Amino acid sequence: MNFQFDEDQDLLRDAAQKLLGDKATLEAAHKHMDKASDYDKELWSTMAENGWQGIAIPEEFGGAGMSYLDLSVLAEELGYHYAHTPFSASIFGAAEAIIVAGSSEQKSTLLPKIANGETIGTLAVFEQSGRHDYAGITTKAVGGKLSGIKLPVSDGLCADIAIVAAQADKGLSLYVVDLTQAGVERAELRTMELTRKQATLTLNNAQGELLGEEGQGEALLDNILNRTAILTAFEQLGGAQRCLDMAKDYSLERYCFGRQIGSYQAIKHRIADMYVKVEMARSNCYFGAWALTSSEADIPEAAAVSRIAVCDAYSFAAQENIQIHGGIGFTWDANPHLFLKRMKMQEFSLGSANLWKEKLYKALANKAA
Amino acid sequence: MDFNDSPTEAKFRAEVVEWLDANATKRDPDDTSALSMFSERESPEMIEECKGWQRTKADAGWACITWPKTFGGRGGTLMENIIFSQEEAKYLTPPNIFMIGLGMAGPTIATHGTEEQKQQWLPSMLRGDVVWCQLFSEPAAGSDLAGLRTKAVKDGDDWIINGQKVWTSGAHYSRWGILVTRSDFDVPKHKGLTYFVIDMESEGVEVRPIKQITGGANFNEVFLTDVRIPDANRLDREGNGWAVSLTTLMNERMSIGGGMGMGADMLIGELNRLAETCYIDGVLGKDSAAVRQKISEYYSRMKSMELTVNRTLSALSKGGMPGSESSIIKVAMGILLQEIAAFAMELQGGAGFEFGEDSTYGGGMWQELYLGIPAIRIAGGADEIQRNIIGERVLGLPTEARVDKGIPFKDIPNG
Structure with a gap:
């Protein structure tokens, strides 16, 4: 038994920290908030040159064929450095969907371009109702033509393809949809997170290509969303x-009543509590990464506990970070609010912790039965 | 990263299971007696039973898996130790009354003792022939342990000890104790301490039970009146008692934290049973989203605990002493168990405060747990002390402003 990353993965982390430390600064994030552009294109290309997008995609489909543990390391660093790229939508979402549900032909066609960053993919599963259960999906598929409205779609403005969930004759099904076609309209959907743009996709008889068997959408999505959740949990962990x-750092810098504020127990204990929650969440995330790599049967439980723990840790850390910064933490120009907003985006785009608690309850009942 | 056993570990586990099957009875997974804490004072029969099980393990080489063979250990790895504990927990075995000896006194003697002292105390400790207790806290020195005032005065080849210790678990059945005293009142508080091993049968040692909020009496006050301890029982040099105590405390946090990862499935299983039985305003517990989500949250937090213990041990098995990181397990565990017990009682509605045999649900285990938990949050360094340790030693935040710093102990205000 070994509950830690190995030395090669530590080296990968060092390299990622160095690259992102140089390229993904919070100053750049601030500037980016006011811009209309979708994402940091320069960073996206640099990541592709380093083979990050394809790190866990099998070699036969154009990736590096490394493990999900390696991808988890990158995910954590992307979250830590607040990278604003469509990495999670494309790699944790679309690529996983294709890996789980795609035919070998679809994998051969789609994955190499996702792996080299040329194609950006995303998931377009949920709709206006905000429901994360499948009964909330009303988009229709008739003879491979899709009609309906999807929102919020992460990085939906810049994505080239989306994995769309729609109701077909045999029930919920998944489709690969080319977002550049005439039957797709996209509009920016305003959310509190301004560096990771969301979109509303309006599908009007858009051509879709079935991904996986028709009518198998629920089972496929359960699996895909569990995998997306584990990888996203690492990004959240990095943010926390x-x-x-x-x-x-701020508590060491800032003086009050003649002392560093970090010397007061009111602050010190709060930061200690942040640390405890982050470390607890880290353990559950590691469980997720391991399940994804080596133990398929544990994925539902591991995804849920990663998600529950990390939503709690990130929410506490982001909120208390603002509190510890005091007034400056409430200003637009300071950095803490970036993480508060990213935290909420990541929490809600995959369903709140309450949803994952319900999922865990069911997963445990299944395990017992 | 691999949460599964390596082939060598799997082989070791199979060996453990084979031996346990032959020597112990498997526990009914629904049996909650393992959760019982701080209820009845330990009887002599129970102590003998505990000693018997430890002896059986020692004879077969399973006691103290990580200790060197010279002291009767197995010379095994931390991972093997985890495997043994995981498997042993599935069997009906007597409570572990050896934790202070094996988990705290043993490692301290191994670190600071002379060869002679190790030979004298470690083998009998390992075999469970003698039980050990810890004489650290005092009425005026709990969180501020280094403020203790039990006095040690050199007298020829002996030391004469006078003072009072408190919260001494198991003093009433222990033969040996680890004792920290003040041998110099004229230097700052951390510098004047000296650490001893004390024979609890010495003249002048008086043990009195303390009745706890649970109604039981598992702890004691120990009065020391002109107790003579031979200088040969001093651990490390005179005045270096604080460094020795820190070794004990590090190991204490580790063994309290490490021992608490168990029982997650059992606790959650019990919560589920309550949710299938109890009603809230006419709705069965498990049909309430609030109840289900709480159970899931607690499961997730218990899982974090178990995995964090494993992660810490994984790091340790690559070398190094237990660090301050174990404080996080202790901080998270106490409050979590308190919340779970309170939630379980809440599920029971009006029956929530029934006690003991009169309890409608769970044979009173939740109420017992609820009343016992405050001890977990206070013992071995209160939650607040652990947060200071995390803040200062792990995260590098400034230390507390200390008004007693650098002042001779005798001049520090007290009351």
């Missing part, structure tokens, strides 16, 4: 760790 580090 960053909030902890920011709060700690």
